[in-house]
Amino acid sequence: MIVCDSDLAMSRREHWDAVYRGRDVSEVSWYQPEPALSLSLIRRVAPALDASIIDVGGGASVLVDRLLDAGYRHVTVLDIAEPALALARQRLGARAAEARWIAADLLTAELERAAYDVWHDRAVFHFLTRSEDRRQYGDSLRHAIRDGGHAIVSGFATDGPARCSGLEVVRYTPESLHAALGKGFELLDSTREEHRTPSGATQPFVYCLLRRYTG
Numbered sequence: 001m002i003v004c005d006s007d008l009a010m011s012r013r014e015h016w017d018a019v020y021r022g023r024d025v026s027e028v029s030w031y032q033p034e035p036a037l038s039l040s041l042i043r044r045v046a047p048a049l050d051a052s053i054i055d056v057g058g059g060a061s062v063l064v065d066r067l068l069d070a071g072y073r074h075v076t077v078l079d080i081a082e083p084a085l086a087l088a089r090q091r092l093g094a095r096a097a098e099a100r101w102i103a104a105d106l107l108t109a110e111l112e113r114a115a116y117d118v119w120h121d122r123a124v125f126h127f128l129t130r131s132e133d134r135r136q137y138g139d140s141l142r143h144a145i146r147d148g149g150h151a152i153v154s155g156f157a158t159d160g161p162a163r164c165s166g167l168e169v170v171r172y173t174p175e176s177l178h179a180a181l182g183k184g185f186e187l188l189d190s191t192r193e194e195h196r197t198p199s200g201a202t203q204p205f206v207y208c209l210l211r212r213y214t215g
């Protein structure tokens, strides 16, 4: 059977729509009541509250709530699953209007060039098992982040699970994740986190903190 890119993109969206339609978000394995590490890394590289921050594959994460609580004024959440964004907006109520919401596949989304100071991704890049998708991700990241801006990209560590949400993932060391993003990023730091899932399992994550450079 020939599967073309648009079929893959469609099945990706259908998969994630179904995940969020069918479940309580506090029960999904990646649920975090407090995304403390993400927040501290963002605050470290973007102390100014007018920084432009995008959480790609943000889903229904409460990171947007915490960023708004902290006073950030330019927060965007992008996700392929509109039902996930709807859940986050519902939770925020009137405050949802303080953030920007983009329902799109990050591999094809038309993001504004150099529009963001910080790109945050927790557990999205690791789903890209095809090299052309990883290349496309790197291109989108290079396009959307300003020169000198930062990316925080995290996914399962090499001793983490081989699958997430029923999908195969690629597991990384800080160095292999850095290399997979392609040219134009300096690896400033990396951290490991032992994520506890709602059912009590431990999932090791690696977080990379990168700076975008050109030339």
Ligand SMILES: C[S@@+](CC[C@H](N)C(=O)[O-])C[C@H]1O[C@@H](n2cnc3c(N)ncnc32)[C@H](O)[C@@H]1O
Residues within 6 Å of the ligand: 012, 016, 030, 031, 032, 056, 057, 058, 059, 060, 061, 078, 079, 080, 081, 084, 104, 105, 106, 107, 121, 122, 123, 124, 127, 164, 165
């Ligand atoms: C494991 S969840 C992580 C959610 C969130 N980052 C967190 O930490 O709670 C992966 C998220 O990525 C989204 N996603 C998967 N592939 C995507 C893509 N190609 N473009 C945009 N979002 C995507 C899914 O809908 C889902 O919300």
